[in-house]
Amino acid sequence: MMRELHVSLNQTQKVRLQAAFQHLSDIGSQASSGLLVSVSDTIPVNNEDGILKGHGTSERDGQVVATVCGVVERVNKLVYVRALRARYKPEVGDIIVGRVIEIAPKRWKLEINFSQDAVLMLQSMNLPDGIQRRRTAVDELNMRTIFEENDVICAEVRGFQHDGSLHLQARSQKYGKLERGQLLRVPAYLVKRRKQHFHDLEQYGVDLILGCNGFIWVGEHVVPADNEMVEDQESTLKDKEQSYTPLEIRQNICRIANSVRLISALGFAISVDAIIDTAEASKSSNVDIKDMLGAEFYVQTAEREVQKRISLLKKKRG
Amino acid sequence: MEYVNPLTGFRLDGRRPNEMRQIRGEIGVVAKADGSALFEMGNTKVIAAVYGPREVQNKGQQMDGQALVRCEYSMANFSTGDRARKSKGDRRSTEISLVIRQTMEASILTHLMPRSQIDIFLQVLQADGGTRSACINAATLALADAGIPMRDLVTSCSAGYLCSTPLLDLNYVEDSAGGPDVTVGTLVKMDKVTLLQMDAKLPIEMFTDVLQLAIEGCKAIANYIQEVLLENTKKLECMRGS
CATH class of the missing domain: 2.40.50.140 (Nucleic acid-binding proteins)
Incomplete structure (x- = not known):
């Protein structure tokens, strides 16, 4: 699981993390109805006629089989496998x-x-x-x-x-x-397609771009330049070069970037809300930027996610 | 030397003739690779890393209709007892690289990824016989982890014939006994053989028994690999949430 991040957990942290993962998998199996398949599993289609085979599927002896590991999705007659990694x-x-x-x-x-x-x-x-x-x-x-x-x-x-x-x-x-920021690479399946991929986190003075390809940009907020005279642009360019990113903004960039790293290391879906939540939690519990990737905050983030999903599940039912 | 005890019927390491060594597979052991896996068969331990499909490095090798599959097999210096200096391009590893590449290529749906390249790197950490088989099994896991579409799971297992008994999954001592060593690679659900290699000679009557035994071994490994993959998929999906 911890592909990108290696944290050394002590005994209590290990137990807590395991409990959190167990909760998450329980919630996951309750919430999702999608069938999971691995390579060469047959996908049941109940002998329906005219099934369209989409991505990640092929045919063997008249049966639909998966060619990748993932979740079976159906849209009317179309059957496809949504690959994860x-x-x-x-x-x-x-x-x-x-x-x-x-x-x-x-x-x-x-x-x-x-x-x-x-x-x-x-x-x-x-x-x-x-x-x-x-x-x-x-x-x-x-x-x-x-x-x-x-x-x-x-x-x-x-x-x-x-x-x-x-x-x-x-x-x-x-x-x-x-310019003036950090590029982070996360697995592409963690980023969902949304209406909005550009985010201006005003309270941090940071721009966040969640690329659909799993490349995430965290950088200093830039004011969109209007198309004015060419000369003007040149002068603003010079201004830009002279000015530097203030320390506070740089710290904010690192905090947001570490939130992204943490969420992707845990394998949670990456959204603006999740990123801001994590960053705020680290701030409110006085976790240093460098300690955000440490064991304690790692476990805390997993536990917070459990709470979040439990309340989400309750809302859905209630 | 007695490889099978005539009284008890056990082998040197205490296994029955048709018993496999303990197998273990783990996914996601190399951080920066697109897919990676560790596979153990008893004391044989192999690590596989898959990169791609990615842009072809050498433009001359680019193919318009399909992906280019490359494979590199190497043995760590510390993997064997005698710590012999092994150069990267020696005959043995070149041959095994080629064999594994062909075996995996038969299963990968290369036509779905035209003009790209898939690299499979295999490193033997501990060698105790059957590194070829372990490499193929590790590569299958790593390819599935990388989300590369495959026709079927390729699994491999070896079998031999010593002391007039067909033996499954030879270890180093049995392997170096000089008897026949049959390595089989199969597409399990499709019921097809993609790799068949044999050192030394074997009478045809015995051969079918030994081959059948190896195929049974492949099936058992495929079941295990399927389990590992499904569990990994479940974990990823659950962690991601909705």
Whole structure:
């Protein structure tokens, strides 16, 4: 379970953690009705006709069998297996965070935890000057002024090209380069698709981006710049470079980032509420940022999650 | 040497002829890998790490219709008694890498991940006979952990023939006795053999018995692996919550 985080627990902590995990699995088996399968298990379909076999399934001797471990989902006639730990499966419109690994002619190549590198074309992003025009050879030569290798970028999935490559787009102010913060990698199944993936945590002065691909950005809050005169932008750029991130904000970034690390190490679903809850709990119980990844807070977080889920279950029933 | 006691019918390590060593599998032992597993068969202990499907490193090897599967088998220097210096590219490990790659490739649905690459790294921590089988079983667990679609679970087990008795799951002493050693890899539910290797000779009448014994061993391992996987899936789903 503790893939990313190694904590050394003492005897009482071990017992408490085990109890918490036991509770969680009890609650889980009560709440979820989905059938769990592993590779090569047959999926019962009650001999229905016209079953559509979706992802993670195949056919053997007229029966539907799973090809991955996961949860069986049904939508009318469609049967598919939702894999848990696997690489990211892009869907059009997903908001993702990625890292530039290569600059090729007219395009950037990004690592986004998919089975191939994603492509961000020069023409599918807004230029810094904000003018809509044809991209010239000069623009192409200046690509490194926009994004360099190893830059972290936020973008949107545009779709698959005919040749099977994945294309991204960044046609809005909210997309683009991410600076002054931390990039965290978590398993993609922990991040659910929501209406909102950009979060401005005002009380912390921190921006949080939950990329659908399991890349999570925690960084200093940036005010979206308006498209003004070019000269103005240059001067603001200079201002930005001169100013530095205040210590308090940097600490907040670390606190939020450690919350994310903790939640993902425990394998809980990652949501803004869960992250803020964890960060607030660490603050209110005076846990130092560095101690957030320690044994005691680890166990406490697991126990708090149990309480949360129990009350959620009661609400559902009551 | 007597490998099977003529009076009691027990083997040197106290097993019955058709008894397997204790097996144990654990998922998620390598933090940064997409999938990983530890597999033990008695004193043989193997660690497997799977990376991918990911972008192909060497563009020349990229295939348009399917994924490229690569496999690297190596033995830790401390895995055997004599602590011999083993170079990475020696004949034995190259051969085993190739064999394991072909076995796993037969089960992976490579056409679903075109233009990508899957790397399987196998490291023997303790060698006590049957490292090939243990590696295949570990690789299956690790691939399933990485969420890579497979036709069926590949499992492997060895069997031999010593003192006119078919023996299941040979350990190092029995393996080095010079008798026949049959390593079988199967797709259990599909009832297919994907790997069949034999050292030394064996009369055809005996061979079917030995093969059957090894296949039975594979089935037992598959049941265990299935259990481990299901438990792991359940844990992940429960922890994630709704």
